[in-house]
Amino acid sequence: xxxxxxxxxxxxxxxxxxxxxxxxxxxxxxxxxxxxxxxxxxxxxxxxxxxxxxxxxxxxxxxxxxxxxxxxxxxxxxxxxxxxxxxxxxxxxxxxxxxxxxxxxxxxxxxxxxxxxxxxxxxxxxxxxxxxxxxxxxxxxxxxxxxxxxxxxxxxxxxxxxxxxxxxxxxxxxxxxxxxxxxxxxxxxxxxxxxxxxxxxxxxxxxxxxxxxxxxxxxxxxxxxxxxxxxxxxxxxxxxxxxxxxxxxxxxxxxxxxxxxxxxxxxxxxxxxxxxxxxxxxxxxxxxxxxxxxxxxxxxxxxxxxxxxxxxxxxxxxxxxxxxxxxxxxxxxxxxxxxxxxxxxxxxxxxxxxxxxxxxxxxxxxxxxxxxxxxxxxxxxxxxxxxxxxxxxxxxxxxxxxxxxxxxxxxxxxxxxxxxxxxxxxxxxxxxxxxxxxxxxxxxxxxxxxxxxxxx
Numbered sequence: 063x064x065x066x067x068x069x070x071x072x073x074x075x076x077x078x079x080x081x082x083x084x085x086x087x088x089x090x091x092x093x094x095x096x097x098x099x100x101x102x103x104x105x106x107x108x109x110x111x112x113x114x115x116x117x118x119x120x121x122x123x124x125x126x127x128x129x130x131x132x133x134x135x136x137x138x139x140x141x142x143x144x145x146x147x148x149x150x151x152x153x154x155x156x157x158x159x160x161x162x163x164x165x166x167x168x169x170x171x172x173x174x175x176x177x178x179x180x181x182x183x184x185x186x187x188x189x190x191x192x193x194x195x196x197x198x199x200x201x202x203x204x205x206x207x208x209x210x211x212x213x214x215x216x217x218x219x220x221x222x223x224x225x226x227x228x229x230x231x232x233x234x235x236x237x238x239x240x241x242x243x244x245x246x247x248x249x250x251x252x253x254x255x256x257x258x259x260x261x262x263x264x265x266x267x268x269x270x271x272x273x274x275x276x277x278x279x280x281x282x283x284x285x286x287x288x289x290x291x292x293x294x295x296x297x298x299x300x301x302x303x304x305x306x307x308x309x310x311x312x313x314x315x316x317x318x319x320x321x322x323x324x325x326x327x328x329x330x331x332x333x334x335x336x337x338x339x340x341x342x343x344x345x346x347x348x349x350x351x352x353x354x355x356x357x358x359x360x361x362x363x364x365x366x367x368x369x370x371x372x373x374x375x376x377x378x379x380x381x382x383x384x385x386x387x388x389x390x391x392x393x394x395x396x397x398x399x400x401x402x403x404x405x406x407x408x409x410x411x412x413x414x415x416x417x418x419x420x421x422x423x424x425x426x427x428x429x430x431x432x433x434x435x436x437x438x439x440x441x442x443x444x445x446x447x448x449x450x451x452x453x454x455x456x457x458x459x460x461x462x463x464x465x466x467x468x469x470x471x472x473x474x475x476x477x478x479x480x481x482x483x484x485x486x487x488x489x490x491x492x493x494x495x496x497x498x499x500x501x502x503x504x505x506x507x508x509x510x511x512x513x514x515x516x517x518x
Contacts, residue, residue, distance in 0.1 A: 283316020
């Protein structure tokens with residue numbers, strides 16, 4: 063065993079658990095010590111975690127991952143980083159959500175205070191946090207009067223909500239409301255949420271945790287780098303690119319934080335490049351990178367073909383070759399405009415290599431059979447009928463990666479890791495009844511719901 067492995071085994075690796083959290087509990091605490099939380103006066107629990115025991119290990123058990131070799135593409139090796147193994151969510155947000163709830167419970171036990179987690183979300187953050195709160199309550203780690211969660215989602219994301227003990231109990235349903243916003247801009251849920259939290263902060267009583275700080279996610283996603291180092295270590299002679307369908311690229315920035323945490327301990331890992339994949343409605347991170355790199359940063363010149371009802375272009379390889387809508391929003395998970403993380407991610411790509419690409423539904427459907435073929439032998443096979451999909455992140459990521467290889471955007475890279483951050487099916491049986499969800503249009507209406515009628 064070399065010196066780097068010894069350091070990894072003592073400073074990062076904790077146990078041989080299949081759970082990312084339990085396995086890398088030491089590493090998570092190292093990553094937490096090296097994180098800079100948002101500079102704000104708003105409440106957030108400290109990055110302090112409970113001591114591991116059997117009950118906490120059961121709580122963390124669903125935070126699992128796998129790195130699976132896929133068939134080569136364009137002569138490059140491809141690995142699927144499956145971060146969707148929690149059957150309650152099938153999204154990568156599970157790991158961060160479990161750690162956030164663990165911090166909340168630790169704060170409750172230390173101070174006796176109650177906490178309300180408030181999350182505006184396009185879907186996946188909310189379902190993962192709700193799942194984590196439900197697990198904590200089901201395992202008796204805290205009580206309904208001490209920890210609850212309120213979620214605010216755009217109405218376009220209603221199909222992503224899942225049944226759990228939070229929807230099946232009358233008391234828990236009332237304490238942990240699901241609110242829907244039907245306004246014009248999905249991303250306004252963040253503005254409404256921020257206004258509510260600022261208003262509610264003057265009220266006193268339970269602590270309200272506005273849960274969007276990227277530090278919450280960077281610490282969790284550092285586990286991606288730990289897992290890759292242990293299970294699919296990079297060959298220094300080969301260049302690897304990390305590909306991810308993103309809204310704000312929290313996952314890739316967290317992965318980079320994991321690399322930097324290991325580097326700070328003297329654990330050597332080659333630096334990969336990055337590929338951002340987005341859709342047309344929110345392509346701001348790709349556009350930011352292209353503007354900084356001065357590559358194809360002029361407006362896309364679309365040609366409309368009336369007979370087929372489709373727009374095409376061929377001059378800019380970073381944008382779709384075809385689309386039915388030049389402002390298409392086909393996956394509501396990706397709803398953030400002008401994310402504050404764009405500059406940090408652009409700097410990483412400019413320094414380490416990689417690119418950005420935007421995909422359309424037409425392109426994803428055209429490549430769907432090929433993507434199905436590549437994923438067929440993994441633990442995440444796609445349904446033969448794409449109409450069954452309720453979450454397109456994985457298909458978007460694969461389509462963007464294959465397009466980027468075909469269009470020469472990833473020259474010099476020998477292999478790719480495709481981060482599988484979300485893929486699940488439409489399943490009405492798993493959705494709570496729509497009558498359990500409350501429509502709101504303003505921060506004042508949110509306050510009436512979340513504060514249980516007491517808005518004084």
